[in-house]
Amino acid sequence: MKKTGMTRFIKPEDAARKWYLVDAKDQTLGRLASRVASVIRGKTKPIFTPNMDTGDFVIVINADKIKMTGKREQLKKYIWHSMYPGGQKIRSYEEMKSKKPEYAIQEAVRGMLPKNRLGKSLITKLKVYAGEEHPHKAQKPETLSTSEK
Numbered sequence: 001m002k003k004t005g006m007t008r009f010i011k012p013e014d015a016a017r018k019w020y021l022v023d024a025k026d027q028t029l030g031r032l033a034s035r036v037a038s039v040i041r042g043k044t045k046p047i048f049t050p051n052m053d054t055g056d057f058v059i060v061i062n063a064d065k066i067k068m069t070g071k072r073e074q075l076k077k078y079i080w081h082s083m084y085p086g087g088q089k090i091r092s093y094e095e096m097k098s099k100k101p102e103y104a105i106q107e108a109v110r111g112m113l114p115k116n117r118l119g120k121s122l123i124t125k126l127k128v129y130a131g132e133e134h135p136h137k138a139q140k141p142e143t144l145s146t147s148e149k
Contacts, residue, residue, distance in 0.1 A: 010047045015054040019136065020144035024105065025062040027146060028069060033108035035146045036060065040125050041113065053118065057125045059141055064130045066100035068093070078107070102128040 020039060024032055041050050042055035068076070076093035096103050105128050113119040127136060 010049055010052060010054060012053050015042070015045075015047060015052070018056040019139040019141035020056055020058050021134075021141035022058060022060045022144045022146055023062055024060050025065040027066055029066050029104060029108055032060075032066065032146055033105060033143075034112060036105075036126065037109050037112035040109065040122050041145065047082075051118070053121055055122060055125060057127070057136075057139070058144065059134050059136050060105055060126070060128045061132055061134055062130075063105050063128050064097065066101075066105065078103070101130040 002003055022032065022036060037056050039058055040055045042053070045054055047054055073093055078086065078091045078093070078096055081088045091099075093104065106123075106126065108122050109126055112121070113122050127134065
């Protein structure tokens, strides 16, 4: 077979998009987030291109039933700043879980995506819901296996 030495680049509109459904019940946060981030990024596809958006959409349900290992539930803190003097805010994981159960999964996946324009467009493909219900039944999502065994 003759090598041509040409790299194939795919156009974003040529990438077939799928919708996947993930149940976060009794899953470990970091392991779930890394699996979801690789699907959103498109690394599971043979047409993966680092500078293109070739990934799929992911719906995560039961975000309020996710677990953490060790003492992380008591020790983990979320820190952000409003850019005003004295605007630093610190919330514990337990407090954030009671107020916004989706936040932990969103931030874990966001931290695993690129820190540029591509990453900002990729995070919009993640849909996280606290309960069992989601409004994306019309997309007919397939179940994504995230087994930890």
